Amino acid sequence: xxxxxxxxxxxxxxxxxxxxxxxxxxxxxxxxxxxxxxxxxxxxxxxxxxxxxxxxxxxxxxxxxxxxxxxxxxxxxxxxxxxxxxxxxxxxxxxxxxxxxxxxxxxxxxxxxxxxxxxxxxxxxxxxxxxxxxxxxxxxxxxxxxxxxxxxxxxxxxxxxxxxxxxxxxxxxxxxxxxxxx
Amino acid sequence: xxxxxxxxxxxxxxxxxxxxxxxxxxxxxxxxxxxxxxxxxxxxxxxxxxxxxxxxxxxxxxxxxxxxxxxxxxxxxxxxxxxxxxxxxxxxxxxxxxxxxxxxxxxxxxxxxxxxxxxxxxxxxxxxxxxxxxxxxxxxxxxxxxxxxxxxxxxxxxx
Numbered sequence: 001x002x003x004x005x006x007x008x009x010x011x012x013x014x015x016x017x018x019x020x021x022x023x024x025x026x027x028x029x030x031x032x033x034x035x036x037x038x039x040x041x042x043x044x045x046x047x048x049x050x051x052x053x054x055x056x057x058x059x060x061x062x063x064x065x066x067x068x069x070x071x072x073x074x075x076x077x078x079x080x081x082x083x084x085x086x087x088x089x090x091x092x093x094x095x096x097x098x099x100x101x102x103x104x105x106x107x108x109x110x111x112x113x114x115x116x117x118x119x120x121x122x123x124x125x126x127x128x129x130x131x132x133x134x135x136x137x138x139x140x141x142x143x144x145x146x147x148x149x150x151x152x153x154x155x156x157x158x159x160x161x162x163x164x165x166x167x168x169x170x171x172x173x174x175x176x177x178x179x180x181x182x
Numbered sequence: 183x184x185x186x187x188x189x190x191x192x193x194x195x196x197x198x199x200x201x202x203x204x205x206x207x208x209x210x211x212x213x214x215x216x217x218x219x220x221x222x223x224x225x226x227x228x229x230x231x232x233x234x235x236x237x238x239x240x241x242x243x244x245x246x247x248x249x250x251x252x253x254x255x256x257x258x259x260x261x262x263x264x265x266x267x268x269x270x271x272x273x274x275x276x277x278x279x280x281x282x283x284x285x286x287x288x289x290x291x292x293x294x295x296x297x298x299x300x301x302x303x304x305x306x307x308x309x310x311x312x313x314x315x316x317x318x319x320x321x322x323x324x325x326x327x328x329x330x331x332x333x334x335x336x337x338x339x340x341x
Contacts, residue, residue: 013304016297023290038275105244131248138273140231140245 101125
């Protein structure tokens with residue numbers, strides 16, 4: 001065996017151990033809940049549901065198309081949803097952001113009262129008490145917020161609270177989608 | 183004494199081997215008993231997306247309950263195991279499989295154990311080799327050199 005091969009044999013496991021260390025190191029601090037949604041790049045799933053405020057009204061995914069929008073998954077039992085609600089009302093009113101709601105595993109009257117009490121940032125909220133739409137969207141838990149383009153293709157997804165810190169990156173994408181439409 | 187220790191070890195082992203509390207399987211109804219068995223197997227190999235390291239059968243989270251009901255629905259609708267797995271992967275990604283397929287994003291996951299084995303073998307060889315050479319015999323000329331060095335060291339230094 002030539003000395004070069006010997007040297008390589010000696011050094012390569014050390015390099016492998018080092019590479020493994022680097023790989024594991026970059027995983028530290030990554031939130032496993034933020035693994036990328038498999039829905040990104042896919043069109044919205046087809047659904048048919050009723051809205052929260054006028055339960056007789058049937059809506060489908062077609063009603064969310066035409067302009068870029070956010071789809072916010074929320075519930076009255078979810079404390080983080082309460083925390084982000086004011087922020088949603090703000091961006092809907094002040095920045096005219098189009099937001100649809102998915103009311104997830106909730107009770108009709110409790111959800112209706114919540115909107116009356118805290119304000120309604122949503123064009124409409126789909127009432128999804130059994131989480132059927134939730135499964136098709138790949139919802140893991142509330143709150144989650146999806147960004148869709150005018151054609152209804154999912155562009156991005158945020159797991160957790162929408163606030164001053166998490167909105168700006170989504171906002172940039174939202175604004176560039178708006179420009180595409182105009 | 184030994185008997186008592188052995189008995190307690192066996193006792194602990196028996197506890198470990200006892201079936202883990204499963205989701206109440208009886209509340210899920212199936213057209214055929216064979217389907218109930220498939221339900222058990224599927225909810226064991228599918229991971230709860232919310233809880234990181236629990237399967238669908240063991241988790242009590244809302245999403246795990248929903249997905250258990252979904253698995254039941256799909257089984258009763260006559261879907262095969264791989265169709266159901268595809269359904270879940272489409273929505274929740276390969277994360278949901280406890281046994282993910284080998285592809286670009288799981289390459290490290292699958293190859294890391296072999297890499298670690300190589301590192302371990304290398305360490306055995308590397309450190310084993312060193313102790314081996316320590317016991318090697320010296321050639322007569324080396325022995326002479328060593329004696330010379332030792333003798334030199336014993337003569338007191340002159341200041």
